[in-house]
Each structure stands twice: as C-alpha cells, then as structure tokens.
Amino acid sequence: MRASQVDFENAKNQVKLLKKDPGNEVKLQLYALYKQATEGPCKMPKPGVFDFVNKAKWDAWTGLGDLPQETARQNYVDLVSSLSSPESPGQARPGAESKQGAYETLVVTSEDGITKIMLNRPAKKNAITTKMYQELMLALQAAGKDDSALTVLTGNGDYYCSGNDLTNFTDIPPGGVEQKAKDSAVLLRDFVSCFIDFPKPLIAVVNGPAVGISVTLLGLFDAVYASDRATFHTPFSHLGQSPEGCSTYTFPKIMGSAKAAEVLIFGKKLTAGEACAQGLVTQVFPDSTFQKEVWARLKAFAKLPPNAMRASKEVLRRGEREQLHAANAEECRVLQGRWLSDECANAVMAFLSRRAKL
C-alpha cells in the first residue's frame, strides 16, 4: 500500500491519459494532493473572493492541512487508480485494483489482500452526506464478498471524519421534518447494521480527528490504529442529539460506564493516548511514521489465512450480535425524536450559520 516515487510519476502520467473528464471536484482533489505531495502544506496567501478558480484550488489544498507528503502521494496514486475503468484498463497502477470506480464520495482500492475504503471529502473534513452513507453501505457489502482478507476504513486529508454532515438536515422531503427524521432513522439503522454484520476483519486507520458517528462506530471494528494527531469527540448533547453506532452498548463494555458517560453524555474529547488507555483504540503511532508502520502491519495481517480470521471474528462476535442490533434499533428510535427537538434544530442552525463550532 506504499506508493513509490515511480508509482506517483506513473499516476501523474495516467491523469493526462484519462479518457473521461473526472469532473471539477475530483480535479481539485487531484490538484490538492499533487501539491501536498510535492510541496507540503499550502503556504500560499488566500486568493480574493472573486478569484473563483484559485480560491477553489486554495480551499482544496488548504483542506489537506498537515497531511504528510508521503500520505498525499499515496492518496493521489489511489485516487488516480480509482478513476480507472474497464474502458481504460491502462490507467490502473500495476498491482492496485480499483474495485468500484463509480463512487463519488469514496476511493476504494484493493491491493495486497486489503480492501481500503477511503472517505474522500477532505475539504469538508470527510463529513458523511446521505450519498456517502449509501456509498459506504455499498462498499462494505462489496468488500465483505471480495477476495481480500481485510477491510480498512480511513480518511483522506487531515481529518478521519467530522461525523454526520450537518447539511443533511436541511434537505427536507415533501413529507416534512417528521418524514425526514423517519427516513434518517431507517438509513442510520441500515448503515450501522452493515458494520455489525461485517463478516471479515474490519480495521480503522484513524489518520486525524474523528467526530460523532465516526467515533461511535469504532466499537464495532476489530482493530483501531490511530495517529497521535487524532482526537475522538462525540458532542451529542451539544448538538441536542443522542448516541448512535451501538456506542450505548459498546462504550460501557469497552471503557466502563463512568468513562462512557463522560464521553457520550458530556462530550469529553479524548486524545489518541486517552482513547487507547480506555480501550477504544488498539495502538497509537507518531503521525510522522503512522502510515508506514500501520500499513506494514496490515500487510502482514493480510497474509494470515483469511478463513481462519473470519471464523475467529465470527466466534468473537456471535454472542453479542443480537444485543448490538437491539442497541442500534433503540438508538435510532431515540434519535428520531431528538432530530425533531428544538435543541437539535438550534444547534444545527448555529453551525450552519457559523455561530458555533465544536
């Protein structure tokens, strides 16, 4: 999974040969990753508001924050690889297979027995839109059935994920807010079920801060590796909301009820070290060597007999699957009510009108 300089140069050439225009959003991501890989974090002054093109480029590059150059190079190669399609077989990096080039919000690649699903909205800190929930479900279903031994979830850019995209709440269907809350609860329940029932080892490579549902879901992963830059924040009460992702079941089990309450009710933000000490994170690595060390380890894991790993996961999880589905259903029921509350509406409006941030 480590892209060499040659892979990077090949990817650069492949971009020029793309037969299909990948669209402006992807082109901006390619630009940003290329600049980050070759020059490091953006130090250019911010262009004026009417300089639309350069402002969009600056936003995309700045959105990558302090992403290490090596990681940007890897993400660039993966993104180019994901743009390849059966009609353009020459575009894929040798050895890396893009399983589904059609995702808008994800980059999915398979290599060395590992399917990597990368959240790919770095300029929005990988906030999860409705589209992304749907694509993640599709990607997980496909990864569960493919011939890889492991599946990895990670984020592109400086964030792992900033949780639910708060603009999801602004898209109200003809049935009104009640219908919106109902539809969202159904979507959330289906989404979390994909993690509960995922059949092979699922590993989170937490490359930066994690917020909301991207934190709660970690209790359903088989290993969680975090950069020391990562933080773990579940500000549900601040947002007038309540926990999801089966965290009402997994967090007390992992860290004890007092610590779980501090995180899930009072919104205490954990550092990577604290999350590790509390059992939510398997191991923390220095950001400078994070990708290198983690991928070396994952590649070694992926060489283990895959059926044995699946069988071990199945016996480890079988006993609690029913409780997990029950927790998921109850969390979605409570959240459906929360989404209709003034507390939630005010918190979302405050964020959207830029009066509040975490």
Ligand SMILES: CCCCC/C=C/CC(=O)SCCNC(=O)CCNC(=O)[C@H](O)C(C)(C)COP(=O)(O)OP(=O)(O)OC[C@H]1O[C@@H](n2cnc3c(N)ncnc32)[C@H](O)[C@@H]1OP(=O)(O)O
């Ligand atoms: C089907 C429905 C299921 C629902 C399941 C429920 C889940 C619950 C949760 O996940 S709760 C958590 C929700 N997340 C948040 O509250 C995070 C909100 N974001 C922030 O507080 C900040 O953006 C930050 C701390 C994550 C990062 O701050 P920073 O200053 O570093 O960066 P910006 O704020 O400038 O962000 C860059 C752009 O990204 C947009 N953005 C970031 N996070 C979200 C988000 N969660 N939703 C929507 N948009 C987000 C931000 O608005 C900036 O956009 P802009 O460049 O266009 O201004």
